[in-house]
Amino acid sequence: MKTLKLLPVLGLLLATGCNLTPKLDRPxxxxxPDWGRPAQEGAPQAAALNWKEYITDPGMRTVIQIALDHNLDLRAAALNVEKAQATYRIQRGNILPTVGVQGTSTNYRVSERQASDGQAYVYRQNTAYAVGVSWELDFFGRLRSLKDQALNTYLATEQAHQATQISLVATVAQAYLQxxxxAECLALAQSTLEAHKATLDMQGKSYEVGVASELDLKQTQxxxxxxQVEEARYKRLVALDRNALDLLAGQSLSANLLPLDLSRVQELKDVSAGLSSQALLGRPDILMAEYQLKAANANIGVARAAFFPSISLTSGLGAMSSEVSGLFQSGSRTWLFTPTMQMPLFSGGSLWANLKVSKVSKEIAVADYQKAIQTGFREVADGLVTRESLVDQVKAQQALVASLDxxxxxxxxxxxxGMDGYLNVLVTQRSLFSAQQALVATRLAQQTNQITLYKALGGRL
Structure with missing residues (x-):
């Protein structure tokens, strides 16, 4: 059997103790190594700004803070951190001896056939250990590997909580901007509707006196x-946006906290990506993947230690008597010392399979870690490209709106x-309204991209 091949090294391991977790180098x-474009001069890096420094609009700040205080997804993430922390404390405590008080009472009947004098009797034994100690000797690092695994799981969960928080900040900010x-497009549709109604009323009067044609009247109508269709559509969208904000905030927001239009929202601060892509390693989601990799590596040490003996010591110092009252009398003192060793000899291959699972799990964690870095790099690269193009797009859209106006x-x-028909007025009005809508959408895309870039670059709480 493969397990028997390990026996020659047991003596040395028992004498010195060891940790069978393999050394882990960061993949x-x-x-x-860089973003392929120059850093933005004069702008701080995202990791140097917390979200309150980055987001300058007071209304948006207030809504984000409410969400951080009441969002249920964030609360669940915080509870997961507490759970992982408690699990780590359990595993850390397992390394130390367990000290306690133990008492037992044994009562059984000895039959006539068992008794030496042929008379049945009841055997009673009461034992009380004032000090009882139980300790598993961690010669092969099983408990230490379990502790390391629990510690890194806790740290990964804590980073997951951090990632959830910064993701919530970005999501609320984007929902607020949306x-x-x-709301700005709704106001635009309402002002356009009022203008058309005024024109329709004027043309109706002109039509009655024979000045305006029926065609002009129908076109204006x-x-x-x-x-009216656009007004109804944006009313629905604003209501849906407010429902989304209420869900993110974890409560119904008062009307005075809701934005009136995009132009009144204070602009976000510019951030620089720097030159080196190594800045990605500080992102909470990438740190989470790194801790998960360390936890998976520690599991290999646990699986390796399962091949070796498990040695535990149990001892106690107390009193023994057939009567409870006799436990505190002289001559009842007793002690107990029980070393126990368990050694796997045959497990049907389950130990080797478990070791294989732990190694494969580590390779999966390596792939997840590297994929997290690749995903982060793409998010930043896409954000930088989009930022450059949106700046030019906003300027061009503003010029288009001015020309159409x-x-x-x-x-x-x-x-x-009286030099032209009303058709040209309708065409230019429709084109202007569409361009104004597009300008709002482009400005929204620009600010949303800024928030996405701040998050992708490791913006902090």
Whole structure:
């Protein structure tokens, strides 16, 4: 049997003790050493700013703080940290001896056939150990490996909690911006609707006196109905956005905490990605994967130690008597010393299979760790590319809105002067409204990208 091959080394191991957990070197990061683009000058790195320094809008800060205090997902993550911490304390305590008080009472009847004089009797024995000690000698590091595994699981859970917190901050901020953008588009649709209604009322009067044509009247009426559709759509979106914020916050938010429009939300601070991609190693999700890898590596030590003897010592010092009252009389003192050794000889291959499982689990943890780094690198790289393009896109969209606003005013002036039909007014109005909506969407994408980049770069609490 394979287990018997381990017997020659038992004597040395028993004398010196050992830890069978293999040495773990941090796996190489499977990403380029830098971002491939210059760092943004004058901007601090995300890891140097906590979220309150990064987010400057007071309303958004208040909603985020409410979410951090009441969000149920975050509460569950915090409870998982407490659970993992308690598990670590259990495993750490197993290394030390267990000291306690023990008492036993044994009563049984001895039959006539068993008794030497042929008379049945009841045998009674009462034992009380004032000091009882039980201790598993950790010669092969099984308990230490379990402690290391529990410690790294706890640290991974703590990092998971940190990742959940910063993710909640980013999610609430993005939901707040989305609500602001939809509220601004709702106000835009309502102002457009009011303008179309005023025009329709004026054209209705002109039509009655034969100045305006029926075609102009119907075209304006269609614009009123189209604006009503947009108004209803954005009312629905704003209501859904507020429901999403309530869920994230863990409670119903008062109306004064909700944003009125995106233009009134204070801009976020710029952050720099720096030059080196090594900044990713400080992200909570990557640290969590690293601790999970260390925990998996410690499990190999546990699996290896299962091949070797388990040695425990049990001792006690106390009193023994057939009567309870005699335990405290002279001549009743007794002691107990019981060393126990368990050695696996045949397990049907389960020990080797368990060792194989622990090694494969470590390789899976290595892959998860490297994948977490790759994912983080892509998030940052995508965020940097998007940031550069959105800056130019916002400027171009603002210029487009200004041009269409001028075109609409000119078309309206020509119509009022009788130089052109009302169709050009409708076309320019529709184009202007669409461009204004697109500008709001582009500004929203820009600010949402900033939040995503802050989170991807390891923004802290």
């Amino acid at each position: 190489a990061a499977p990403v380029p 609500c602001a953008a939809d 269609s614009q009123v109905e189209s604006a 001028t075109a609409h005013k000119l078309a309206k002036a020509r119509y009022e002067a």
